[in-house]
Amino acid sequence: MKKKPTIRDVAARAGVSIATVSKYINATQRFTPGVERKIRAAVDELAYQSNPLARSMITGRTGSVGVVILDIGNPHFTNVVKGANRVALEQGYNLLFVDTEESQAREEVLLEALSRRVDGLIVSTRMPEDQLDRVLAYGKPVVFSGRPAPGKGPSIGVDAYSAAFMLGELLVKQRHKRIAYTGFAPARPDMERMRGLTDCLDAHRMKLMRFELRAPTIAEGERLAPSVLLRKDRPDAVVCYNDLVAIGFLGAARTLGIAIPEELSLVGIDNIPFSRFTRPALTTVDIQSEYLGEEGMRMLLRAIEGDPAVKGHVKVEPRLVVRDSTRER
Amino acid sequence: MKKKPTIRDVAARAGVSIATVSKYINATQRFTPGVERKIRAAVDELAYQSNPLARSMITGRTGSVGVVILDIGNPHFTNVVKGANRVALEQGYNLLFVDTEESQAREEVLLEALSRRVDGLIVSTRMPEDQLDRVLAYGKPVVFSGRPAPGKGPSIGVDAYSAAFMLGELLVKQRHKRIAYTGFAPARPDMERMRGLTDCLDAHRMKLMRFELRAPTIAEGERLAPSVLLRKDRPDAVVCYNDLVAIGFLGAARTLGIAIPEELSLVGIDNIPFSRFTRPALTTVDIQSEYLGEEGMRMLLRAIEGDPAVKGHVKVEPRLVVRDSTRER
DNA sequence: GTGAAAGCGCTAACAC
DNA sequence: GTGTTAGCGCTTTCAC
Numbered sequence: 001m002k003k004k005p006t007i008r009d010v011a012a013r014a015g016v017s018i019a020t021v022s023k024y025i026n027a028t029q030r031f032t033p034g035v036e037r038k039i040r041a042a043v044d045e046l047a048y049q050s051n052p053l054a055r056s057m058i059t060g061r062t063g064s065v066g067v068v069i070l071d072i073g074n075p076h077f078t079n080v081v082k083g084a085n086r087v088a089l090e091q092g093y094n095l096l097f098v099d100t101e102e103s104q105a106r107e108e109v110l111l112e113a114l115s116r117r118v119d120g121l122i123v124s125t126r127m128p129e130d131q132l133d134r135v136l137a138y139g140k141p142v143v144f145s146g147r148p149a150p151g152k153g154p155s156i157g158v159d160a161y162s163a164a165f166m167l168g169e170l171l172v173k174q175r176h177k178r179i180a181y182t183g184f185a186p187a188r189p190d191m192e193r194m195r196g197l198t199d200c201l202d203a204h205r206m207k208l209m210r211f212e213l214r215a216p217t218i219a220e221g222e223r224l225a226p227s228v229l230l231r232k233d234r235p236d237a238v239v240c241y242n243d244l245v246a247i248g249f250l251g252a253a254r255t256l257g258i259a260i261p262e263e264l265s266l267v268g269i270d271n272i273p274f275s276r277f278t279r280p281a282l283t284t285v286d287i288q289s290e291y292l293g294e295e296g297m298r299m300l301l302r303a304i305e306g307d308p309a310v311k312g313h314v315k316v317e318p319r320l321v322v323r324d325s326t327r328e329r
Numbered sequence: 330m331k332k333k334p335t336i337r338d339v340a341a342r343a344g345v346s347i348a349t350v351s352k353y354i355n356a357t358q359r360f361t362p363g364v365e366r367k368i369r370a371a372v373d374e375l376a377y378q379s380n381p382l383a384r385s386m387i388t389g390r391t392g393s394v395g396v397v398i399l400d401i402g403n404p405h406f407t408n409v410v411k412g413a414n415r416v417a418l419e420q421g422y423n424l425l426f427v428d429t430e431e432s433q434a435r436e437e438v439l440l441e442a443l444s445r446r447v448d449g450l451i452v453s454t455r456m457p458e459d460q461l462d463r464v465l466a467y468g469k470p471v472v473f474s475g476r477p478a479p480g481k482g483p484s485i486g487v488d489a490y491s492a493a494f495m496l497g498e499l500l501v502k503q504r505h506k507r508i509a510y511t512g513f514a515p516a517r518p519d520m521e522r523m524r525g526l527t528d529c530l531d532a533h534r535m536k537l538m539r540f541e542l543r544a545p546t547i548a549e550g551e552r553l554a555p556s557v558l559l560r561k562d563r564p565d566a567v568v569c570y571n572d573l574v575a576i577g578f579l580g581a582a583r584t585l586g587i588a589i590p591e592e593l594s595l596v597g598i599d600n601i602p603f604s605r606f607t608r609p610a611l612t613t614v615d616i617q618s619e620y621l622g623e624e625g626m627r628m629l630l631r632a633i634e635g636d637p638a639v640k641g642h643v644k645v646e647p648r649l650v651v652r653d654s655t656r657e658r
Numbered sequence: 659g660t661g662a663a664a665g666c667g668c669t670a671a672c673a674c
Numbered sequence: 675g676t677g678t679t680a681g682c683g684c685t686t687t688c689a690c
Contacts, residue, residue: 345660346662347661348660348661352659359659360660364660
């Protein structure tokens with residue numbers, strides 16, 4: 001763990017100026033063969049690597065972009081990251097990401113620490129709209145992911161209203177009579193989903209039952225399930241906040257001896273990779289997580305490059321995926 | 330996106346020297362009330378935030394640690410990250426991570442970029458042992474995760490040999506006669522798992538069939554499954570490289586009409602959260618992913634603080650988790 | 659307690 | 675082509 005050689009060490013060893021070495025490192029110029037050879041030799045011998053911090057201080061660029069996600073344990077977000085990572089790498093940026101674990105307090109600190117180390121950010125946050133300015137105050141290009149951010153900068157997200165509406169339509173068409181939604185109010189898309197579902201049921205003169213989640217996770221789905229499945233007016237279909245919650249419900253239903261889809265239809269949202277492998281396979285809505293990450297990163301990179309056309313909300317269309325956890329009544 | 334105020338701006342506005350502002354920001358000293366008030370006012374008005382890059386250049390510390398993982402799509406790794414994140418945050422560090430997507434080429438670039446931006450690293454890599462020095466050459470404390478790194482620095486990982494051995498014992502005890510292993514040779518633990526299984530079967534005078542995966546993923550499990558399940562000498566038990574592969578096998582078996590566990594026992598390794606929710610629920614070995622991340626981070630943090638006792642390999646014990654994908658013959 | 663000055667390792671003009 | 679020089683924004687002696 002000896003100390004690292006600096007550009008000065010290389011210059012001294014090669015017998016040239018530090019400016020020349022700098023130009024060699026950055027390949028911004030051609031050299032006389034002798035000089036080039038000497039520099040290369042010195043770099044090799046010292047195993048020199050330039051310090052990106054020092055470089056960034058001058059150039060104002062870091063070559064990195066950041067992604068802030070709410071929960072790395074949710075496959076939806078890991079897919080967003082996968083997509084973003086691929087595009088960033090292709091364009092010569094590297095991606096740093098940070099998991100806020102759904103904690104608002106943490107968000108502040110992590111965002112600030114990250115924002116100064118990258119050229120731009122994609123951020124998923126539950127922050128109320130009027131606080132979004134705080135993120136912009138870091139002075140870096142930002143793309144908000146998973147929600148519209150009207151007037152606050154570019155954003156990308158799936159159309160939560162229509163995702164929920166589609167699910168409602170399916171369930172109604174399948175003649176379900178008592179439809180429930182397990183919502184998670186703190187999440188941004190929750191209200192839109194609720195609206196989509198309510199509007200759809202209203203049109204058919206049906207009412208929606210709502211149950212409240214404390215977190216959008218498998219464990220929480222399992223915890224909540226009994227209280228909705230053991231009521232005397234048990235719903236005959238439940239729309240879960242996301243696939244994770246639906247998987248928890250599936251597990252609980254099995255334990256409780258409730259057959260799905262025979263006695264109860266169950267749907268999720270997200271279409272995470274595992275939803276295809278539950279049994280019964282989960283009916284859900286694909287929200288194109290990976291594409292969200294890719295396209296979000298493309299937007300961010302354009303913004304970093306100074307493209308003023310990057311603004312407004314990009315609405316991505318959800319796709320209904322009907323599998324075996326729903327059945328006609 | 331106007332330019333950020335510097336410490337100089339604050340000093341000018343407060344009518345003090347930049348040295349004084351620096352001391353205020355870092356709380357390294359007490360002040361006369363008047364000065365303190367003026368500085369605070371200036372900081373607030375300008376919404377000043379110190380530039381961590383500039384600070385790092387001088388102090389040599391960044392306050393961040395890095396984690397390099399092979400595939401963020403694998404819940405095993407996301408759990409490692411979760412554990413590491415929690416511990417890092419507790420200790421006042423923040424965590425940046427990077428996904429190499431199982432690509433060696435990428436690894437180089439990402440590692441170098443990351444290493445200069447953090448105080449230390451936890452790295453998962455398939456790099457051959459003799460190349461591990463390259464990682465150490467970055468001059469930062471490193472903990473290798475998921476494998477021993479003899480003579481190359483501290484490491485932590487689950488005992489892959491015994492994990493496989495346990496699975497072998499279970500399957501033998503259940504009177505399986507034709508046991509197969511779907512391996513993934515490029516991965517570090519593959520050889521140890523192979524040894525564990527082979528030793529166990531040898532002791533019972535049984536032979537192990539081996540099949541080769543091209544990646545340790547669900548999709549690859551699905552792809553490989555038919556070629557092992559449709560042979561005339563079909564195994565009656567298959568040990569999958571990990572739970573993801575096992576889930577792929579489960580899906581394929583369903584499609585092929587092969588009943589699990591009635592006609593075939595199937596086991597995975599990792600105990601990812603979803604393995605409890607497949608049907609049948611997957612028998613597997615818990616490798617304590619989250620603990621691996623926590624403890625690895627504790628080791629790293631101690632190493633960063635200069636503790637010379639951090640070295641050698643910490644071997645974590647796996648735990649057999651018997652569920653419903655295996656059955657006595 | 660406070661400030662002047664010397665850098666951290668590097669790049670970007672601008673001479674030569 | 676190559677070298678000189680002036681910083682990037684900050685911390686850290688070391689005087690006062």
